[in-house]
Amino acid sequence: xxxxxxxxxxxxxxxxxxxxxxxxxTATVKVYGNCNQCKTAIEKAAxxxxxxxxxxxxxxxxxxxxxxxRTTLNTVLKQIALAGYDNEQFLAPQNVYAQLPxxxxxxxxxxxxxxxxxxxxxAHTTTxxxxxxxxxxxxxxxxxxxxxxxxxxxxxxxxxxEANRLQQAIEQVAMAQLAQEQHMxxxxxxxxxxASAAVIxxxxxxxxxxxxxxxxSTHLYPVIKAxxxxxxxxxQHCPMYNDGADWFSTExxxxxxxxxxxxLTCGKTTETIQ
Numbered sequence: 001x002x003x004x005x006x007x008x009x010x011x012x013x014x015x016x017x018x019x020x021x022x023x024x025x026t027a028t029v030k031v032y033g034n035c036n037q038c039k040t041a042i043e044k045a046a047x048x049x050x051x052x053x054x055x056x057x058x059x060x061x062x063x064x065x066x067x068x069x070r071t072t073l074n075t076v077l078k079q080i081a082l083a084g085y086d087n088e089q090f091l092a093p094q095n096v097y098a099q100l101p102x103x104x105x106x107x108x109x110x111x112x113x114x115x116x117x118x119x120x121x122x123a124h125t126t127t128x129x130x131x132x133x134x135x136x137x138x139x140x141x142x143x144x145x146x147x148x149x150x151x152x153x154x155x156x157x158x159x160x161x162e163a164n165r166l167q168q169a170i171e172q173v174a175m176a177q178l179a180q181e182q183h184m185x186x187x188x189x190x191x192x193x194x195a196s197a198a199v200i201x202x203x204x205x206x207x208x209x210x211x212x213x214x215x216x217s218t219h220l221y222p223v224i225k226a227x228x229x230x231x232x233x234x235x236q237h238c239p240m241y242n243d244g245a246d247w248f249s250t251e252x253x254x255x256x257x258x259x260x261x262x263x264l265t266c267g268k269t270t271e272t273i274q
Contacts, residue, residue, distance in 0.1 A: 021052055025068040028061050031080055031087040032106045038085065041104070045083035051076045060106075062087075072171060078187060089175050093184055135230030136177035137186075137223070139169040144220070145250055147200065151213060151257040152264075156206040163200035163209075170194050182227030192219040210258050214245040224248065224273055232274055238267040246270070 031042055039055045042062060046053030051066035053076070064076055074089055081090035084100045086108060097105070135141075147162035170193055175183060196216035200209045224233060234249045241258035249255065254267045 021050065021065050021067050023067045023069045024065050025073075026063065026065045027073050028063050029073070029077065029088050030060060031055060031062040031077075031085055032060055032109065033057065033085055033104065034106045035103050037101060038104045038106070041083055042080055042085050045080045045085070046076050048079075053080075074171060075191070078190065081187065090187060091175075091180075091183060093187070135228075136174050137182075137229050140166065140173060141229040141233070141248075143169045144216075144248065147197075148213065148247055148249070148257045149255075151206065151210055152255045152260055154206065154260040156204050156209055159206070159209050160201050160204065163197045166197045167194060167201060170197060179227050182223060185223045185226040189219045189223050192216075193223075211242070213247065213257060214242060217245070217247045220248065221246070228273055232272060234269045235271040235273060236267050237270045240266055 033039065033042055033055065035057060039057055042055045043053050046062065046064060048071075050070040051064065053062045053064045055062040062080070064073060066073060066076055077087050077089045080087055081092045082096065084092045084096045084104070086092050086097075086106075097108070143162055143166035147159050147166055150156075150159035150162055170190060173186065173190075175186065178186060193216060196212045196219065199212040200216070203209060221235065224235075231250070234252050235246060236249055236254060237244065237246050238256055238258050240263065241256075245258055247257055252269055252272075254265045254269070256264055256266050259266060
């Protein structure tokens with residue numbers, strides 16, 4: 001009888017905890033771990049005002065409930081990975097995994113990106129017609145450059161539109177397709193990149209948008225430096241804006257996004273990343 005009451009009590013507590021999450025969306029995802037100590041750590045990493053998780057050691061899955069208007073599944077999974085636990089979307093940093101208790105050091109499963117469909121059929125295509133697979137950060141880069149160009153032109157409305165597109169691209173990055181070093185750099189920078197993009201998307205004040213671009217570019221640098229974007233990109237610097245600010249460009253000619261037509265050519269290329 002006591003066991004039944006205990007089970008009911010635990011179930012009610014779990015239900016009450018999930019009921020507190022507004023606009024709840026639920027997903028069942030693979031999260032690697034071994035024991036009850038893992039369970040405590042995984043659930044602690046996932047649980048917040050906007051998300052809750054219950055992890056099952058038998059099948060190594062977590063049922064994650066989150067407020068879809070305030071956070072995303074990927075955000076929750078990132079926090080779990082940063083606590084040391086590999087999952088469907090993110091790999092834990094090696095140094096964090098190494099610091100887990102011995103009982104929690106699960107067998108890591110190598111993750112490989114799926115081959116693009118064009119590669120699977122490469123034997124039936126000629127070199128001239130083969131398609132080069134897009135870089136995993138291609139959509140992020142495209143949206144960034146469009147947003148930056150809108151600020152060069154002094155068009156705050158268009159910058160907001162492109163920043164919104166950038167937010168979506170950040171959310172949809174296929175982490176498994178990034179090389180290990182760039183994967184880790186993205187995990188560290190992703191949240192800050194999304195926050196800066198959100199500022200540019202939500203305000204119409206071009207001065208505030210340009211300030212957010214400077215922050216965004218600083219956060220983006222280690223990501224691009226770690227693995228590029230599949231094409232040459234120029235890292236450029238303006239010494240005048242806010243005691244110095246940087247940005248990325250697809251062309252070597254300087255077109256300053258912080259001053260636009262006021263000082264369009266102010267700045268220099270400090271690095272070329274292939």
